[in-house]
Amino acid sequence: MSADLPIWAVLVLSVLLVTAGFFALTGSLGMLRLPHFYSRIHAPTLANTLASFCIVVAIIVTAAVTEHRFVAHSLLISFFLIITSPVTAMLLMRAAIKRELQRREDQGTVSENAPEVKLEGSSLPEEEAGVSGGSTP
Amino acid sequence: MSQILDIALFFALGCFVLAICMAVYRLAVGPSMADRVLALDAMYINGMLTLLTLGLRFGSSLYFDIALLICMFGFVGSAAMAKFLLRGEVIEP
Numbered sequence: 184m185s186a187d188l189p190i191w192a193v194l195v196l197s198v199l200l201v202t203a204g205f206f207a208l209t210g211s212l213g214m215l216r217l218p219h220f221y222s223r224i225h226a227p228t229l230a231n232t233l234a235s236f237c238i239v240v241a242i243i244v245t246a247a248v249t250e251h252r253f254v255a256h257s258l259l260i261s262f263f264l265i266i267t268s269p270v271t272a273m274l275l276m277r278a279a280i281k282r283e284l285q286r287r288e289d290q291g292t293v294s295e296n297a298p299e300v301k302l303e304g305s306s307l308p309e310e311e312a313g314v315s316g317g318s319t320p
Numbered sequence: 321m322s323q324i325l326d327i328a329l330f331f332a333l334g335c336f337v338l339a340i341c342m343a344v345y346r347l348a349v350g351p352s353m354a355d356r357v358l359a360l361d362a363m364y365i366n367g368m369l370t371l372l373t374l375g376l377r378f379g380s381s382l383y384f385d386i387a388l389l390i391c392m393f394g395f396v397g398s399a400a401m402a403k404f405l406l407r408g409e410v411i412e413p
Binding site: 207239256257271279 | 322324325327328329331332333334335336338339340342343345346351352353354355357358359361362365366368369372373375376379384387388391392395398399402403405406
């Protein structure tokens, strides 16, 4: 396949392939190294979409150079991935948030609900105290 | 001149394989269940990219169809697992 490609096509393909590999590696490295799940989910979702787009452009360039025609059905993978990747990320984030809240409720109901009750209870006397404090002078 | 393309192809394939290995590590030691679903999501996308690169290397169009199937069914699997984590059941009555 690489015998009859001109020099500019080889250079463009090499740059696209190296970029795709770099982005895929960056995404998985971010998934491996970042501290929390909510920061971990950003890395592969963004970087894998960009890597797949680079590979698809490389396929289109190869087909256009070797067969002298425009192959558009490779864009289907990139289009599909652009649609489905944020959907999966949003579902996973919602599931993680729901499970986190459920775990916190299971751990300590009193320590979770006590600040809200205390905050709601303490807001009214402060206003009353401020009103009464402003009215007494 | 084709040596540059071969080097770039092997670099891309090595990067994808390394990314799959990192996803396998996150799949094994992930602290929560959502981490493991995210690792599976990254794994199928990297496998799809590997297949696309192999199709570019060997000049065959069969790899493209397999990659499209992996893309579609991988999304269905990830969405089903995320829905299971969210609701407790996949198909709601």
